[in-house]
Each structure stands twice: as C-alpha cells, then as structure tokens.
Amino acid sequence: MDHYPLIADHGLIGDLHTAALVSTDGTIDWFCCPRFDSPSVFGALLDQERGGHCRVRPAHGPYTSRQLYFPDTTILITRFLMPSGTGEVVDFMVPLPGGQPTENHRLVRMVRCVRGEVQFELDVSPRFDYGREAHTTHLTENGAVFAGDDLVLTLQAVREPDDERLAELAITGEGAVRGTVTLRAGQVRGFVLESAAEGPPRAIRAAEVERDFAATVRFWRTWLDTSTYRGRWRETLNRSAMTLKLMTYAPTGAIVAAPTAGLPEQLGGERNWDYRYTWIRDASFAVSSLLGMGFVEEAADFSRWLRDRDEGGPLKIMYRVDGSSDLVEETLDHWDGYRGSRPARIGNGASDQLQLDIYGELLDSVYQAHRRGLGLGQRGWAGLTAMLDWLGDNWDQPEEGIWETRGGREDFTYGRLMCWVAFDRGIRLSHELGRPAPLERWRMHRDRIYAQIWDRGWHPGQRSFVQRYGSDVLDSSLLRMARVGFVSDRDPAWLDTLAAMERDLVSDSLVYRYDPGAAPDGLAGEEGTFSLCSFNYVNALAGAGQVEKARLVFEKMLTYGNHLGLYAEEIGPTGEQLGNFPQAFTHLALIDAALALDKALDQK
Structure with missing residues (x-):
C-alpha cells in the first residue's frame, strides 16, 4: 500500500x-x-x-x-x-x-x-x-x-x-x-x-x-478583500476561509462537510464515511466562522438554501447540495479503499438519525447573521417559529448525538445544550426583531433544559459535565458550553470540566472526541484525535483566562497542517492526517480559535 x-x-x-x-x-x-x-x-x-x-x-x-x-x-x-x-x-x-x-x-x-x-x-x-x-x-x-x-x-x-x-x-x-x-x-x-x-x-x-x-x-x-480580519494569523485564516469557500456549492449556497468520501479515521478500519453533503450543523458552524471574518455573502446564500428545505416537519441532519435527501449508504465492494481501509462508502446512513443539536447550531448562526446586519424575512421567521414549536414537543428524548454514533439513542448532554441554545436564540431574536412568538412557552422549555442539564448532565464524582445522562464518560463536544453562554467562562464547575477533559481527553494539545472504549459507539476500532475539538479547546482555554496555554496549544496545532495549511478531520498517533480532507469542521474551528485568541491577547 x-x-x-x-x-x-x-x-x-x-x-x-x-x-x-x-x-x-x-x-x-x-x-x-x-x-x-x-x-x-x-x-x-x-x-x-x-x-x-x-x-x-x-x-x-x-x-x-x-x-x-x-x-x-x-x-x-x-x-x-x-x-x-x-x-x-x-x-x-x-x-x-x-x-x-x-x-x-x-x-x-x-x-x-x-x-x-x-x-x-x-x-x-x-x-x-x-x-x-x-x-x-x-x-x-x-x-x-x-x-x-x-x-x-x-x-x-x-x-x-x-x-x-x-x-x-x-x-x-x-x-x-x-x-x-x-x-x-x-x-x-x-x-x-x-x-x-x-x-x-x-x-x-x-x-x-x-x-x-x-x-x-x-x-x-x-x-478576500471583503474580510475584516486584521489579527495575528491573517494568512492562515485566509487559507482556511478560502478552503471553506471552495466547499460551497454556489448555485444553492450549500456547504459540504468535505469534498471527499471514504477516507479512513483509522487506517484499515471501518470508519470511512462519505462527507460530500451538507450537514445543517457543519454548514451553520461554517457560516458563523466566515461571519466572524466579515464574509456575509455565504450566510445569506445558506439562509436561502435553508428556506427551501421547509418540508413541514423536522429537519434532516444532512442533504445533498441541491437540497434532496436521497443519501442511501452503499459500499463500493470493487474498491480496496484508501490503503486497504474497507469498506469504501458512498451515501450516508446517518442521514435519517435524530440529532437534536442541529437546531441550536442553526439558530445560533441565524442570530450571528442578524447581529451582523443580515435581515430575516417573514418567511424565515415563520420557519424558525415552526421549528421551535416542533422542538418544544421533541427535545426531551434520546437521540444519536453530534458524533453520529451507531450504538443506539441516548440522552446526550450536548444535544440538550444545543436545544437550550435554540430556544435562547429564538427568544433573543423575537425581542430584537420585534417579531411575534410564544415566548412564555419558549422560556419554559429553555429553563427546563437548563435545570435538567445541571441536574443530570453534571457528574459530582468526575467534577465535570459528561457525555450523556447516567454516565461518567467525558465528551469534548461540551467544550462549546461556555462559548454558547450556558455557563460562565470562569464558573468553578466549568473550570473543573476543563481540567477533567485535560486529564482524560487531551494528549499534548490534541483532543479526542471521547473514549470509544468507555462509551461504545457501535463501531469497531479506534480513531485519532479530532482537530475540531483541539481548536475548540483553544477557544475554551482563551475564554477561561488561560491565554498562554491557549496560544501554545494553537501554535502546536498549526504544525499539524499540511504544507499548504490544509487539515483533514483527525490526527493519528504519529501526527498523520486521517479522515476526509480537507475538513470544513477543522478549518472553521481554526478560524474560531484564532478569533478568540486574538481577542484574549488584545485584552491582556
């Protein structure tokens, strides 16, 4: 091979x-x-x-x-x-x-x-x-x-x-x-x-x-001239922004998670997925990151694509770039796969999963677009209202979660967190835009979720928020907790959570998503560290006042980019890049980390 x-x-x-x-x-x-x-x-x-x-x-x-x-x-x-x-x-x-x-x-x-x-x-x-x-x-x-x-x-x-x-x-x-x-x-x-x-x-x-x-x-x-970023890592962020732009399907505004399929998260393993589709989550994150650099066209285009997904019910987690949802997963049995990593998959069987976090990520990106002057028309508001009405009836149930595990539905803390974000941003938009909304019901759901996470998502023995209710497993998706405003950056519980993650999930600046051995995900094998999470760790450290540590972790992460500054999804034990390439998740998180670090360094 x-x-x-x-x-x-x-x-x-x-x-x-x-x-x-x-x-x-x-x-x-x-x-x-x-x-x-x-x-x-x-x-x-x-x-x-x-x-x-x-x-x-x-x-x-x-x-x-x-x-x-x-x-x-x-x-x-x-x-x-x-x-x-x-x-x-x-x-x-x-x-x-x-x-x-x-x-x-x-x-x-x-x-x-x-x-x-x-x-x-x-x-x-x-x-x-x-x-x-x-x-x-x-x-x-x-x-x-x-x-x-x-x-x-x-x-x-x-x-x-x-x-x-x-x-x-x-x-x-x-x-x-x-x-x-x-x-x-x-x-x-x-x-x-x-x-x-x-x-x-x-x-x-x-x-x-x-x-x-x-x-x-x-x-x-x-x-590039439309960018407002003037920080310390301009060339690096420009490259990441152009990479995200290259993953945009201009006719509709859809943003794919990666331009490739089947590249393995573990050499010789089965975690080989097709990422040539538009995830609501990934695209929402990408739009927010580009907005942070001053690029607004992509947010407007994605909003138009999203309005066309109004199917009278809950959103699917992913779509094709034209908005269709025929993503039947199949294997290319006549292909060896990258370096013998079988099966080589096309389509994506996770497309019908229930992942409740997507509503929070979407509403947060809409709110960020609003804060930067992009309007939200009546049709868009009606769609968001209907979406939150559906979420109000469905947020309190097990789901597959952000990592698309195939081991069955669970009460994932991150999913509940982002449901809290969805209602919180809906309430804020209603106030700031003067739009009608069932605010009392939305507040009720928001506050119930808040109390539930503190009651069932916090593990006293671990001194940390955990992956799912009733478990002691840590999960780095929760690195976004303080960033979305659920908890203060300096709250003792949050600082304890960061310390626990550093103990169990961080390896010399590189961050694992979770421990598959402690939290079976229905798949064989292991995986590398997840670069999105490593850059999210930088963001969390900067917000918590650990600025020097955040900068060192960020600079170390930059050494893992390839000769062109491009990143795959994961980094393996010897520093090799693994997974689909280049990965929107990684590049948008790099942008977010640099923006947060610039702000923290400027305030020192």
Whole structure:
C-alpha cells in the first residue's frame, strides 16, 4: 500500500460547484463531476488500480516536488526540481459563482518549464461512476474525448500554431490516454479537461489559459478583500476561509462537510464515511466562522438554501447540495479503499438519525447573521417559529448525538445544550426583531433544559459535565458550553470540566472526541484525535483566562497542517492526517480559535 500518497500530500482546487485533489506528484486522484456529490471520475485515492487518475509529472527522474498556492488564491502550483531543469504544473478551475447549476466545468492544467529542459508525461485515465461504468475513448488532432453513459470529458491541448500535431498521444489499456511533451525554459503548454463541452477538442492558445488564470486570481483576491480580519494569523485564516469557500456549492449556497468520501479515521478500519453533503450543523458552524471574518455573502446564500428545505416537519441532519435527501449508504465492494481501509462508502446512513443539536447550531448562526446586519424575512421567521414549536414537543428524548454514533439513542448532554441554545436564540431574536412568538412557552422549555442539564448532565464524582445522562464518560463536544453562554467562562464547575477533559481527553494539545472504549459507539476500532475539538479547546482555554496555554496549544496545532495549511478531520498517533480532507469542521474551528485568541491577547 506504499504507492498511496499520504492524505496530507494533497492540495485542493475547485470552481464552487465541485473540487479536485492534486497530490504532490502531480496526480489528480479525486474528482467528482459535475457536482461535489456526483460519482467520481478520478478516484485513485480510494483505489489506485481501479479508481482512475489524471497525472502530469516529469517523464524521467529523479526529481523533487514542492507545492504551493499562488498567493491569496486557490491556484495550485506543483514544482518539479531536477538536474536537467525545473518545471511546474499549475492547476485551477475558474470559479463559477451563483446562478443555475451547469454540467460544463473546466479543469486547467498549465505545464511550463522555468529552467533548463523538462520532458513531462501525461496520463489521463478516467473511471466513470466510481469505476463501475465503461467508457469509450477517441483521439483527435487537438486532444481526446472520453464518453461515459451520462458524462463526456473532453481533453483539449494547450498549444501554439507552430506546434507539431500531437502524434505522441496514444490510447492505452482501459481507454486511457498517455503522451509526452518536452519543454524548454519559458514554454507553456498543458491541457484543459472540460465536461459537457460544446464541440470537439480544439487547440487552446496559452494566452487563453493565462486569461483564465488572471480571472481566477481576481476572483479570489476580490473575495478576500471583503474580510475584516486584521489579527495575528491573517494568512492562515485566509487559507482556511478560502478552503471553506471552495466547499460551497454556489448555485444553492450549500456547504459540504468535505469534498471527499471514504477516507479512513483509522487506517484499515471501518470508519470511512462519505462527507460530500451538507450537514445543517457543519454548514451553520461554517457560516458563523466566515461571519466572524466579515464574509456575509455565504450566510445569506445558506439562509436561502435553508428556506427551501421547509418540508413541514423536522429537519434532516444532512442533504445533498441541491437540497434532496436521497443519501442511501452503499459500499463500493470493487474498491480496496484508501490503503486497504474497507469498506469504501458512498451515501450516508446517518442521514435519517435524530440529532437534536442541529437546531441550536442553526439558530445560533441565524442570530450571528442578524447581529451582523443580515435581515430575516417573514418567511424565515415563520420557519424558525415552526421549528421551535416542533422542538418544544421533541427535545426531551434520546437521540444519536453530534458524533453520529451507531450504538443506539441516548440522552446526550450536548444535544440538550444545543436545544437550550435554540430556544435562547429564538427568544433573543423575537425581542430584537420585534417579531411575534410564544415566548412564555419558549422560556419554559429553555429553563427546563437548563435545570435538567445541571441536574443530570453534571457528574459530582468526575467534577465535570459528561457525555450523556447516567454516565461518567467525558465528551469534548461540551467544550462549546461556555462559548454558547450556558455557563460562565470562569464558573468553578466549568473550570473543573476543563481540567477533567485535560486529564482524560487531551494528549499534548490534541483532543479526542471521547473514549470509544468507555462509551461504545457501535463501531469497531479506534480513531485519532479530532482537530475540531483541539481548536475548540483553544477557544475554551482563551475564554477561561488561560491565554498562554491557549496560544501554545494553537501554535502546536498549526504544525499539524499540511504544507499548504490544509487539515483533514483527525490526527493519528504519529501526527498523520486521517479522515476526509480537507475538513470544513477543522478549518472553521481554526478560524474560531484564532478569533478568540486574538481577542484574549488584545485584552491582556
């Protein structure tokens, strides 16, 4: 399994409809088209032999590769340094802001030589529908066409008029196209891989892709200019913000939890989930984090997406980017999974779980948007009122919880906490907006939940709030308790809870979600530390006045990011990144931690 790249050895590019992962050796080994949640075209990340890939790298070694983003953009540059010369592959997709969904997407791979002479090899080997669908391939003078049942990809050469015909391209086994191109210093070639192109492959001049490059630079820098963040970690937060933006589906405003599926939380284990969907929780957190940096467009777009989810009943915990909820979980038995981590899953069986915390996270994000000047129309208010009326009848029951355990429903303390937040924010919005609401009933529920958590969620022996009622197990989801205003940052009970978590869940700044051995979750195996929780720990320490410790934990966490500042879901025992990548949860929590730490340091 050594031929699999590390999860961290990737960069992310995208066009706000879909995204691709590019490894440090110039291979696109994950790309779904035309949407995040569409079947994969390149899926070698989950099966090197049968998944499909698009590779551009030097034809002869040895070489050393380096990767960076063009400053303040999501344009990815992979550099190859070798004795004969230095070459670069510049990967990007031109952003496609809001409007109607489109089948047409352009993935640009500029290839250039900056010193000496470099011969590059090209290998485009698509595998449609997760490798389950056959395709045909035919060559033309200017490229190739790969045709599946529902998707056609056109490979178009970047060439100049005096270039010789691309006779070096050839069709190889299983409909792949391979070839070579030799470049001298200053030459730019490459190709554009386009879905649903209007015609056959055409010759594309280098000047055209340079214009696309410039347009992409303008888009990202214009977007970053709307940020109000001027704190200590500006470049780091900008990268996290752009990563969250890359996970936004512009036609609807939905934000996916990650652009990947099936990457393991434990190598060789079964905790391999599909995260290419919009969780109410994750998206609400992401909106709040972006608002904290001054980005308001995403909150408005997500609110519009959410209004369209009005189904006359409780919310589902997750949806597809178009708002549909057909997320039947299945396994790709013909795929090995990343480094043999079976099963490789698509769809998500947790979609029908009851998770009561989502209402608090949603209401809190709506409240944060209101505080930053975004309006809430009558339709939106009516929807929130109906939602809280439903929650009033349903909050006091067992549920599956934030971590989507598969061991049965429990009375999770965090779920109750966020129900308290939902009613609290609803009451505040009613007062501040002057909107009608059954405030007496909402206050009754809010106060009952408050008393219940103190009575049943606090464990006197542990001197801590615990994961679920009747248990002594700790859970780092409760690191948000003081932040949402349930308890004071300096309350002795809260300080005791932080100390207990440090004792049982923290390992040299890294934080586990919970102990699966002490709290069986219905799944085999273990997992790494959860980076969302590690950054939430920074936030909690800063609020509790432990500012120096918070800063050290934060700086340590920054060392676990990859070479581009990207993070997966978890960190394993040797510091490797695990789980789907990059993970919205981690990047939004990084932003929140930095904002809290900046504030605490400024007040010292």
